[in-house]
Amino acid sequence: xxxxxxxxxxxxxxxxxxxxxxxxxxxxxxxxxxxxxxxxxxxxxxxxxxxxxxxxxxxxxxxxxxxxxxxxxxxxxxxxxxxxxxxxxxxxxxxxxxxxxxxxxxxxxxxxxxxxxxxxxxxxxxxxxxxxxxxxxxxxxxxxxxxxxxxxxxxxxxxxxxxxxxxxxxxxxxxxxxxxxxxxxxxxxxxxxxxxxxxxxxxxxxxxxxxxxxxxxxxxxxxxx
Numbered sequence: 001x002x003x004x005x006x007x008x009x010x011x012x013x014x015x016x017x018x019x020x021x022x023x024x025x026x027x028x029x030x031x032x033x034x035x036x037x038x039x040x041x042x043x044x045x046x047x048x049x050x051x052x053x054x055x056x057x058x059x060x061x062x063x064x065x066x067x068x069x070x071x072x073x074x075x076x077x078x079x080x081x082x083x084x085x086x087x088x089x090x091x092x093x094x095x096x097x098x099x100x101x102x103x104x105x106x107x108x109x110x111x112x113x114x115x116x117x118x119x120x121x122x123x124x125x126x127x128x129x130x131x132x133x134x135x136x137x138x139x140x141x142x143x144x145x146x147x148x149x150x151x152x153x154x155x156x157x158x159x160x161x162x163x164x165x166x167x168x169x170x171x172x173x174x175x176x177x178x179x180x181x182x183x184x185x186x187x188x189x190x191x192x193x194x195x196x197x198x199x200x201x202x203x204x205x206x207x208x209x210x211x212x213x214x215x216x217x218x219x220x221x222x223x224x225x
Contacts, residue, residue, distance in 0.1 A: 023087035125155020145186035
């Protein structure tokens, strides 16, 4: 789970980030901070994390962040990505204050690097979309989960070059948290629509469907949706 709440106080933004992964109870020490080439992106990882993988994650996150920011008419954002081992329990709430939204996100390091990268691209594009559109003053657009899931898909197309069947949005979930219900319901709707168009096959960025998705995202701006 990644949940970010944005509050503007004077000329500053307070970003509250809640991150959660579920799994076995295990002490997770994210003791290594990695500054990416793109200063808007940094990683927090476990000691000994593969340097080459970190560089690729940085580049992927940068492309996805840039895509969403470019649709927001001059807004800025930064992300701290916490990469945790797969299937472990990790939960934290943090606050960041700045002139622009500063997100904390969490991703598990999956067995296949390509799967991790697809997750990073989708997550960064999706969550950055939310905060930059809200910062731009379009609350309705910034809180629209259906559109945000499309931005996650576009993030995958621009950052990794394709959307694989296993990297499509998930299914609706029953929960006492209305935000979880709303988000997961939108995810399932987008997934069903995408599978209907693609037949469940991979979608390449330069395919007709890939270009259609990218065009839809690029036409979405504050006040234009």
